[in-house]
Amino acid sequence: MKILGNLLILAGLIYLPWTVKNPYFLHIIIISGIFVLLASSLNLITGYTGRLNLGHAAFYGIGAYSSTLLVMKLGISVWLAMPLAGLITVFFGILIGIPCLKLKGSYLAITTLAFGEITRLAMMNLVTLTNGPLGIRGIPSPPPIIFWNSALISFESKTSYYYLLLALCLVCLLIIKRLLNSQIGKTFLAIREDEVRAGTVGIDTTQIKIMNFALGAFFAGIAGSFYAHYVRFISPDSFTLNETFTILTMVVVGGLGTFYGPIVGGVIFTFLPEFLRAIAEYRMMIYGLMMSVAIIFMPEGIIGILQSWIPRRTQKGLKLE
Amino acid sequence: MTSILNVEGLTKYFGGLAAVEDFDLCVKKGEILSLIGPNGAGKTTTFNLITRLELPTRGKITFKGESLAELRPHEIVERGIARTFQMTRVFRKMTLLENVAVAQHLTIRPNLWSTLVSPSERKREKEGLKKAGEMLQFVNLFPKGEELAANLSLGEQKRLELAIALSMDPELLLLDEPVAGMNPKETEEIIDLIGIIREKGITVFLIEHDMKMVMGISERIIVLNYGKKIAEGLPEEVSQNPVVLEAYLGRRHQ
């Protein structure tokens, strides 16, 4: 029953570009996919493991810049650069994660915020590497995929990007889902609930916390890399505190610590600004308001509300539907 | 009987206050040993020092002949020591099954790669869940397996703590006030469970205030007062010991 539902959704997603006439609309869908990845990656760190990361945009940016520089300065193919960028972001995730090991709560929040800002300042000031505030233009799109019978998929139209992103999201989300259902996923929750206690049940909290940061960094880096080769222009302005707060709002309002929460949040908060163009200046205000209201009145977000409508015998913990 | 845990000169100062001072103790393999004493005597601190949640100011602790110094709490579990907490600390927003399953971390030993790629990992997790169910059955909590731990009553939480501890396959079980706050019927059930645990060959070292239970279940008793050991021996000896009586009575007058 569930499998049928999932297949239908998958079919719908595959069929989607054919129904969308307006290329701008498709663009928004693609951007929402990127944010689904970003929100899911932040959720791993903040939702499941309970460690607030206010520097998440830095991972996004490092992924974007790494991929760009690998391709444009080292001549590496985009297809290789993307996973490499993910790994480079992992490296930074570990680099930032290690000093953050002993920190929690607001200490952690402030320190990650500091790292995020330092990263952004680096992007602005290391001009020889990043071209500073002007950003980098003309980032190459992925080269065409050529099949054995010479049919090719080129990345000139948005449709190809859409399918690439769809594939990326499916793979990444499946990996995340598997992780969350696994023993490792349980250790994330345990650390969130009671870190000291987690140690006393045999969990090496240091190892898990670093792994967790690394994972969050990886998926954010992949998202950044895709972004770079899709929009083909990046600048430090895309990786500011505003981005981190937007992603956080997506996770919190969507459902902190749930699997579908960030997906719902990512989609909603990418489409919302489009419908609210008229009140664009109120956007961050509204996000702030929604984040506060959500955490007080609906701590499990939209997903929590939806779940409470479904009659259940008992409340479930980690179970993913 | 051989000794499984050896503590020599254990001392812990908090500021100027000695919570535990020059404490020597020896837990024999397979026995049920109780640690008693008035409130604040240093009993829980002793447990914290053994499990490395707190670091001793002085003293040596060896388990199965190997020193426990420099170890981190999860490594203590690896060596074979599991503990419960006086004020229950269960993972509140996780289900009972998950609470027990997560404690099997060291049995399953997951790593990132095997989690994602290996099918035998998934098999081990399924078996882990099954084992978790068995643990819950042992403490009579199986029907509530899918409920959140936060919804449990105190007695049920204490039983969950027991299940979590057993899930770590320990050789030495440290129980911190396992029946505190329980009614006589629940206490009886726990006593039975401890008996079964002992029969499986697990050494039990427990802290308790319920004297009836302590006298009934222990093979040996150690008494702590103001961080110092004041008596040690068989239950009959200890219960007649004037120093012990004074410690308890004296306290009650204050």
Add this chain to the structure above:
Amino acid sequence: MIPITELAQQALNGLVMGGVYALIALGLTLIFGILDQVNFAHGELYMIGAYATLYFSEYFGGSYTLALIFAMVAVAFLGLLYEWLLFRPLRGMGHLPAIIASLGASLFLWNLALLIFGSTPRQMRTGLSEITLSFLGISLTVQRLLVLLITLGLIIGLYLMIMKTRMGKAMRATAQDPEVAALLGININRIAEVTFFIGGALAAAAGALIGPIFLIYPAMGLAACLKAFVVVILGGLGNVVGAVIAGFALGVIESLGAGFISSAYKDVFAFLVLILVLWARPEGILGKTAKKIG
């Protein structure tokens, strides 16, 4: 050879800034120490305090002191709103929800300020910035002197209040052990209201004092909040004396660093100090004793 007068001058300027940091940090550290909650929207109280002083001084025909007092009271009530709307519903639920809720409030408030006041920085003229006193080659505008005096006055007043009054004793008791305090009949909600009231007033004062020296703009709360957190962490969360010392210390370090090393990276010093200190001592320099385990 480092010129002594220059050193002293920078240090003095640093003390002025440090006093302001201390005022902001005090509210923050009180909230953490007494209520075990974190207020990420504290900087906005500072920012609104500055704007309030600006508008009140126009309303009162240029009287800076009157404006200062009214601003402090007004923002104190805003602090009260924080407690009622954000922190009371989340009390006892750990740190993360309060952090997120106050982050949201911060976002809301500074963007609201952006809308209302516009992003162009404003200046507050009090005439006191124009008068300069000089002594042994060190100069100080009357405004800065005033900042120093008022800051010290408020800090001493707070100290006396906490140590000598019944309310202060109740606050200290709650900070030590909320459960016991409740058993003794102390109304935690009332304590919370007082704490936020005071915190708001102090933050507003900081904003009012800073206004004439630097520019006023909607995002000023963010930078101040960050600095305040650095101060609080350095001094130890909940440690009132620590916050004061660390506040002055940070002010002086920043000033000396900006004066002698580089003024462009002034704000980075706070970050660097923070990261270095937390690396060495995750509980902060003067740290709060760890809560009981088990």
